[in-house]
Amino acid sequence: MTRRRNGWGEVLDPWRQLAEIAWSAPQVVAHRTARMATGGWPPSARDRREYRRMVAEKGTAFTRAAVDSAWAVPRAASLVLTAGLSPVHRTVTANRRRLSR
Numbered sequence: 382m383t384r385r386r387n388g389w390g391e392v393l394d395p396w397r398q399l400a401e402i403a404w405s406a407p408q409v410v411a412h413r414t415a416r417m418a419t420g421g422w423p424p425s426a427r428d429r430r431e432y433r434r435m436v437a438e439k440g441t442a443f444t445r446a447a448v449d450s451a452w453a454v455p456r457a458a459s460l461v462l463t464a465g466l467s468p469v470h471r472t473v474t475a476n477r478r479r480l481s482r
Contacts, residue, residue, distance in 0.1 A: 405477035
């Protein structure tokens with residue numbers, strides 16, 4: 382089912398995404414920092430996977446954000462902002478859900 386868009390959805394989506402990123406990112410950082418502090422040395426296989434993921438996902442999300450923004454340039458400015466935020470938003474909120482289990 383596709384969501385019907387009015388003018389307000391395009392205006393409010395970037396703000397909603399920014400709010401969710403602002404809410405989720407500190408939770409992810411706190412969880413990962415606590416995990417590093419209590420993990421011990423050498424890190425377990427689970428911790429090593431998380432550390433690799435932590436580095437790799439940033440490059441992937443920000444590269445995808447740049448590409449999506451570049452493709453959205455001919456459209457409205459709010460769509461460019463939404464396209465640029467979407468990959469970062471998706472990554473941060475997915476991490477918050479995954480790490481809070």
